[in-house]
Amino acid sequence: MVDKQAHSTGRGPGPGRPRQERVTGAVLDAVVALVAERGMSAVTMDAVAMRAGVSKPAMYRRWPTKQALIIAAAEARIGLLEVPDLGDFRAELRVVLAARVEAYRRPGVDRLLAGVIGASAEVGAERGAYGEYAARVMGETRRILERGIDRGDVRPDTDIAAAATLVAGSLAFRMVGEQRLPDDALVESVVDLIGRAVCVNP
């Protein structure tokens, strides 16, 4: 839902679209800035509206809850990828992981990701919405695994869901568990390990 919004924004020919896109950007930037500076507890609809210079009704129309807002902010930073067919699973996995590392290293994203996870555990959180966001983020890894199986360089008996969980969990756990920014060396090691785990030619 949030994802469709993000994709449709600014795409159509309507005269209001560019302004709407600017408002969206200002609001989501304000969420990340507040999380980075003062933690997730500082993110309230009031604080975000004030910081972004947007009216609260305009915010509530697009993001009816704080939960929808912080998922949209996370998705604006860590969202969908599209990886072209490179003819090689490992090369495609490297693209996915390198894009994630680049996103994770942007200011405030470490705290945003940890804060989104923490918010999912609060009372009243609609936990399904967080799971759906995670599923969208993992979509590209599932697609390159399926493409590899069709192409023939990924083993057809691969447990795609488990492999996608391993890939997504690696960088995320390094950052929010071990509290270290993932780097290119981790990307290469994960490509190497997952490649041996799922490729026909280990």
Add this chain to the structure above:
Amino acid sequence: MVDKQAHSTGRGPGPGRPRQERVTGAVLDAVVALVAERGMSAVTMDAVAMRAGVSKPAMYRRWPTKQALIIAAAEARIGLLEVPDLGDFRAELRVVLAARVEAYRRPGVDRLLAGVIGASAEVGAERGAYGEYAARVMGETRRILERGIDRGDVRPDTDIAAAATLVAGSLAFRMVGEQRLPDDALVESVVDLIGRAVCVNP
């Protein structure tokens, strides 16, 4: 630090030890119960002391901050393991993962883990303490990888840090990212995938 406390509690012959152990258990149980029922924001030194029936000075002596307290609560649920030498890396990895799945499925642990991650991102959090806790949790995976290399069934060129991150991240991400409880099927798939990634005989 917290870990040493947990291990020394109740071990010595002093007459106060069994009572101390009960107090520790009551306090850490109270943390988990509060997180499970009302979220991490409900965990205050006051609320925990009241729920556990313990004086605040007694709590502050052992856990000087809320951060130390929630890490201790997490470590009481998801802590160190000791896996005997089973002569086979895959068998040992299965023991590690099965123990984690059992811990993760206990009531309140999903919310506790997500809450601990969220708390690590709050302003004022001493983030190194969270990273050190994660490193302790990952210790057993590192040890079985090293033992496998010495034994000869794990490839000597394995990036142990990256492999341990993959293992720890898999179950954690399934739970706090995908919002699904890890199960035995995931354990088997991760044993299979990591086994192919790191074992001499894939």
